[in-house]
Amino acid sequence: MSIKINYSNKVTGxxxxxxxxFTDEKxxxxxxxKYISNTEFSYVKDLLKTSDLxxxxxxxxxxxxxxxxxxxxxxDLKSFDVENLGAEFYAYINYGKDSEYFINSDSIIxxxxxxxxxxxxxxxxxxxxxxxxxxxxxxxxxxxKVLGNKNKSxxxxxxxxxxxxxxIFYARDLVSEPGNILHPDEYAKRLSSLRKxxxxxxxxxxxxxxxxxxxxxxxxxxxSARGSYLVTMEWNGAKNNSKxxxxxxxxxxxxxxxxxxKPAKFMEDMTYDMAGSxxxxxxxxxxxxxxxKINAVGVVGLVExxxxxxxxxxxxxxxxxxxxxxxxxxxxxxxxxVLADALTFTxxxxxxxxxxxxxxxxxxxxxxxxxxxxxLFSNDDKLSKQILNAGEKVEEKLxxxxxxxxxxxxxxxKNADMQNINYVGGAGxxxxxxxxxxxxxxxxxxxxxxxxxxxxxxxxxxxxAGGATGFGVRLLxxxxxxxxx
Numbered sequence: 001m002s003i004k005i006n007y008s009n010k011v012t013g014x015x016x017x018x019x020x021x022f023t024d025e026k027x028x029x030x031x032x033x034k035y036i037s038n039t040e041f042s043y044v045k046d047l048l049k050t051s052d053l054x055x056x057x058x059x060x061x062x063x064x065x066x067x068x069x070x071x072x073x074x075x076d077l078k079s080f081d082v083e084n085l086g087a088e089f090y091a092y093i094n095y096g097k098d099s100e101y102f103i104n105s106d107s108i109i110x111x112x113x114x115x116x117x118x119x120x121x122x123x124x125x126x127x128x129x130x131x132x133x134x135x136x137x138x139x140x141x142x143x144x145k146v147l148g149n150k151n152k153s154x155x156x157x158x159x160x161x162x163x164x165x166x167x168i169f170y171a172r173d174l175v176s177e178p179g180n181i182l183h184p185d186e187y188a189k190r191l192s193s194l195r196k197x198x199x200x201x202x203x204x205x206x207x208x209x210x211x212x213x214x215x216x217x218x219x220x221x222x223x224s225a226r227g228s229y230l231v232t233m234e235w236n237g238a239k240n241n242s243k244x245x246x247x248x249x250x251x252x253x254x255x256x257x258x259x260x261x262k263p264a265k266f267m268e269d270m271t272y273d274m275a276g277s278x279x280x281x282x283x284x285x286x287x288x289x290x291x292x293k294i295n296a297v298g299v300v301g302l303v304e305x306x307x308x309x310x311x312x313x314x315x316x317x318x319x320x321x322x323x324x325x326x327x328x329x330x331x332x333x334x335x336x337x338v339l340a341d342a343l344t345f346t347x348x349x350x351x352x353x354x355x356x357x358x359x360x361x362x363x364x365x366x367x368x369x370x371x372x373x374x375x376l377f378s379n380d381d382k383l384s385k386q387i388l389n390a391g392e393k394v395e396e397k398l399x400x401x402x403x404x405x406x407x408x409x410x411x412x413x414k415n416a417d418m419q420n421i422n423y424v425g426g427a428g429x430x431x432x433x434x435x436x437x438x439x440x441x442x443x444x445x446x447x448x449x450x451x452x453x454x455x456x457x458x459x460x461x462x463x464x465a466g467g468a469t470g471f472g473v474r475l476l477x478x479x480x481x482x483x484x485x
Contacts, residue, residue: 080395083122105148167286175468179254221303223311246352250359251277258331275455276358279472301338364428377433380445
């Protein structure tokens with residue numbers, strides 16, 4: 001199903017089928033008299049007297065051809081509450097049979113800024129579906145016409161939301177692709193197409209990576225018939241040469257665990273082990289589309305962790321791009337090897353204002369926080385606070401977890417500078433972050449977001465119907481808008 005949204009300065013809409021009007025939380029409809037006929041007003045008012053007003057949405061069938069849909073707006077709504085309300089409305093139109101709806105934006109009596117924009121944003125996010133490989137696709141088109149006097153500013157504002165939606169959907173599409181389609185070769189090819197959006201894209205293939213000495217990243221992909229890559233995407237939207245904001249993503253397109261093989265059950269879900277990179281890509285696409293007034297760089301490491309005669313073995317020792325050596329005790333702790341080289345490279349090449357990496361890094365973070373919060377680890381309190389605040393505003397929530405030098409001993413190796421897992425047990429997510437911190441060489445403000453519990457949802461959420469969530473795109477866009485533009 002697809003949705004088409006149009007805007008009109010016409011306000012009355014009295015004759016419109018499926019007319020959507022807004023009320024306060026008590027369903028006081030006095031102010032709606034001018035938008036519907038007297039007969040319709042009396043009919044709706046009488047029905048409300050005997051209705052359970054705890055619901056947010058009521059549908060009144062006026063005739064076989066017309067419905068009036070009332071949506072109540074509670075006091076002190078946050079932006080994500082409005083988006084959730086839009087998603088709730090989408091659930092109604094998705095299961096209904098009508099194909100046209102008229103939303104009267106002038107019926108909103110509260111002073112909530114950009115209400116309609118956030119409402120439609122939630123509706124659009126909830127409408128996403130990945131049906132690319134279904135032979136029979138639903139061809140239904142839903143037309144939504146927004147009526148109101150202030151639609152000129154609304155249309156301009158909607159362009160910003162459209163860019164954000166395109167970034168989120170692009171990220172969701174990437175995560176949803178099966179591993180036989182979106183392997184590293186194909187992923188790198190798709191990223192090259194982002195040049196048309198205005199991004200400067202550089203692709204480092206295996207030959208270039210070997211020359212640079214990125215042996216930690218390359219070691220992960222040794223067992224795959226596909227190549228391994230590091231891809232940088234630059235957006236220069238500031239008028240000055242200010243330091244860029246840097247975002248780094250883990251892009252393991254499929255993770256068997258290597259010789260430290262994962263259990264067969266649910267291994268098919270390991271296509272989403274590149275969700276951190278997808279969030280970075282979606283964010284960069286959004287920044288380019290909306291012409292963000294900042295300088296930013298996205299860096300993603302693209303590999304496939306497979307088993308073969310060429311694959312990395314437990315016990316192998318590799319020299320990272322930083323020069324530090326790593327004993328690979330577990331080939332299923334591969335994401336941190338990819339990020340280790342990517343982080344040092346990003347810091348050295350771009351000298352960013354800060355670095356934020358995103359990765360589906362550990363199962364331990366799911367044990368700790370479930371699917372409600374992502375884990376946040378950082379060496380900088382100011383950056384942490386900014387990220388936490390941004391997450392609260394878009395309801396992509398994070399919980400700050402500890403980093404401490406006492407954890408370092410759990411990652412020290414007898415045979416190399418460090419090992420890639422903590423064999424003692426416990427603190428799996430923290431020791432992984434502690435490992436990554438060793439590759440921040442110049443004290444650049446840095447945050448690590450472990451999104452393993454948030455990137456993919458089997459049961460769906462407020463703004464997604466299940467599957468890839470696109471977690472991180474809205475969060476980081478909010479961080480940038482609020483603090484750096």
